[in-house]
Every structure is written in structure tokens, then in C-alpha cells.
Amino acid sequence: MNRLPVAERREQLIEAALAVASRDGIDAATVRAVAAEAGVSLGVVHYCFQDKDELLRAMAHAITSANLERSLGELPAEAEDVESVIEGVLEALWAGIRDSRGPQLLSYELTTSSLRHSELNQVAIEQYRGQWAAAEQVLDLVERSAHVSWSMPRGAIARSIVAVIDGFSLAWLVDGDSEAARNGLQGFGRYLATIAVPAPIEADAAASLA
Amino acid sequence: MNRLPVAERREQLIEAALAVASRDGIDAATVRAVAAEAGVSLGVVHYCFQDKDELLRAMAHAITSANLERSLGELPAEAEDVESVIEGVLEALWAGIRDSRGPQLLSYELTTSSLRHSELNQVAIEQYRGQWAAAEQVLDLVERSAHVSWSMPRGAIARSIVAVIDGFSLAWLVDGDSEAARNGLQGFGRYLATIAVPAPIEADAAASLA
DNA sequence: GGTTGTCCTGGTCGATTGTCCAAGTCAAGT
């Protein structure tokens, strides 16, 4: 067994916990299973983390960050008409979910666990705050790409984006119908396009017109 | 302890399991906790159910049926314009969820548990089949009340209704913002109204015109 | 080369879990 500084060992254990929980569910992420996945002995976990809850909180933080990066990582930004931009963005978000079934299911397990166990109280709300913020950044991107603003409060739209993606993702996890999820999100994209309004002439846009 | 025929005892235990799981989460619904909630001794549970999974499956079936009855139970059916009918229907569905936080959270716990544990394999899909069917019946109601049909496949619309309600409900469970959920669902209602088209004259409608 | 402190090992403990069982209790039928 390699000797590692405690900080690196923590990261390794967090990744091991993420692997176990994504593969077999959050209940399977026992201290023993995580230690085995990481290839270390049982005591190491309690040497690096005060207790199991601290490990789970760290894991939750890791998956939240990973989801955020994934969401904002590979968004297409080709300037076209509003509808196409929105469709492309939603398609990219959906592709990220479809290709990570285990972590996505784990996210929902973390949400419900957080709502039941006070030790994980902050996990769910942080998860959603991150997603709502990411959705607002997506709205920024659409605004800049398609030169539009919105006929509804941005916060409300961001919340809707997260809600709709969550809803279709959950259904897809249950029945595996990717096509239905795609179609549903495309329909939502068309709706989003209807609440986009041409942006007023602003400083930069005015400059490009001069 | 009263003596009861096994069938009635089963129902009582299912209700006890529902109470414990709704209040404290699905993990808290241990055989012992359920027995204590029902006021019976430990052995009774295994006298009435082969094992714990059978009890949980029965509980899941009960909550699915309850959700279905609740959804279709108190739908307003006053004939007005499409938008008002849809808004009223969504408001009724949302009210049912808002007033049953524990069971609603339990539903999501059951969904994720079902997706992880093969013993509960059928639970989630039955849950969703029920909800999709209920959503289609809601569409029926709107059609008859407002005399419209739809410019999209009914199945797709039903799936969207369930997805959107799921998504907003989940967010509401996390941050408790009822107003945001209401507003989001109202926005979805306005969208639904845009994909409703006036119904072609049919037999009964034609008769009422004669 | 000895010392110090970090990191790792593997066993052990008490608590909780699902499952099982031998015995007890009670109502109904003969």
C-alpha cells in the first residue's frame, strides 16, 4: 500500500465512494465498501474523515461540482436563431445526463437522503443552488448567442429548466425511454423560444451597428 | 392486543409502514419500527408477510393507489375557457402534493430504491405507469370541459405533465418555496393551453347544436 | 543512526438489522 498524504488520500476515498455509490447505490457506500474500492484497509477511512457522514458530505460536494462542470463544460455556442440555440443547449445538457446514469441516479438518492437525515441537511439545497446558477449561466449563453432577453424573471426560468430536466430524467431512469426524454425536452425548448424576446439595442450591439 | 384475521392485520401493517416511512423515511421503516407503530409484536410482521420486501412492495402499491385516487379524486370540472380549466386542474394536483409532503418524499425514495434493488424492480415502473395514466385522464377531463383536442400526441403530453410536476415538486421539497412551484406550474399551464386546439365537431357536440 | 511524527493495519466492540422459532393465547367448532 502506497503511503499518501492525508489530503490526497481523502480525494482518493471520495472518488472511491463516488464509484461505489454510483454503481450500487448510496446505501452500498459503506465504510468497508469504500475502503475496499480504494484498496486501503478499514481504519484509513476514519483516519481521513471524522465519520461516515463527513465522507458522504465530501462525496456530495464532489458530485455537485462534477455536475456543474459537466453542465457548463461543453455547451455549443454557435450563433443561430433562438430556437436552434436553445435546442442545442438542451440537447447538450441531456446528453450529459444520458451518458451518466449511475451518477444521475445517485444525485436523486442524495437529494432524498439529505431531506431525511439532518447530518446531510445542506447537501440538497447546495445541489439545487448550483443547478439553478448553472441554468442561469445557460440563459446568459442563449442571450448572447441569439441576442434575446426574456419575458419572464430569469430566476423563474432557471428553476423551470432544472425542474423539467429533473422530471424527464427521473422518468427516463425508470423506463429507459431516451427518445421520449429527448422529445419532451425539445418541446420544452420550443416553449422557451416563445418567451424569448429580441434584445433591446445595447452598447455593444449599437457599436457593432455603427 | 386484539386478534385480527391475517388479511386485516396485513392492511394495518401496511398503513403502519406507510406512516413510519412517510414520517421518518424509507430506511426507518424497519420491521421493528413498523411492528411498534402498529402496536404488535415483532413476529406478527413475518406471520403476515413472507419477508420485509413483500411488506415494502405492498406499501408501495398502497401509496401508488393512494396517489392515483388523490390525483383523480377532487378535480374541478367547471366548464370555462381552456386556460382556466388547465390552471384549475394543475392547481388541484399541486395542492394535493403540497399537503402531503411526507408521502411525496417517500414516493421519490421508493423510486430510487426500486431502481437500485432488484427485489423492488417493478415498483417504480408501476408508479409511473399509474401517474401517466392519471395524467391522460386529466387530459380527458380538460378535453371534455373545454372542448379541445391536442396538437401533440397525448402520451407525450401526459409524460410532460408528470415530469414537470415531479421536477417542481422535488425542488419544492428541497427549498420549500411553494410560491415558486405554483408560479412554475402556472407557466406550464399557459404552455399547455397553447397546444390545445378547438375540438372538431363530434357527435355529441353536433347534437347539442341541433 | 536514532528519533519523531505521519500514515497504515487488522482486529474488536456494541448496536441494529432481518429472519426464524418454540411456546403461549384465544375463539370456534364438535
Add this chain to the structure above:
DNA sequence: ACTTGACTTGGACAATCGACCAGGACAACC
């Protein structure tokens, strides 16, 4: 009254869990 069968009781069991600990191993520094 007595038997039969349905229902109940509460303890016992093995398995698994998080937590803890005494000690071994290793690298860095004096």
C-alpha cells in the same frame, strides 16, 4: 369440555454496520 387451528408473543440468531484502538511501518529530520 375439549380439541383444533388461527393468531400472537418475545427471545435468539447470524450478519452487517459505524466506530474505535493498540500497535506496526515508513519517511524525514536532527
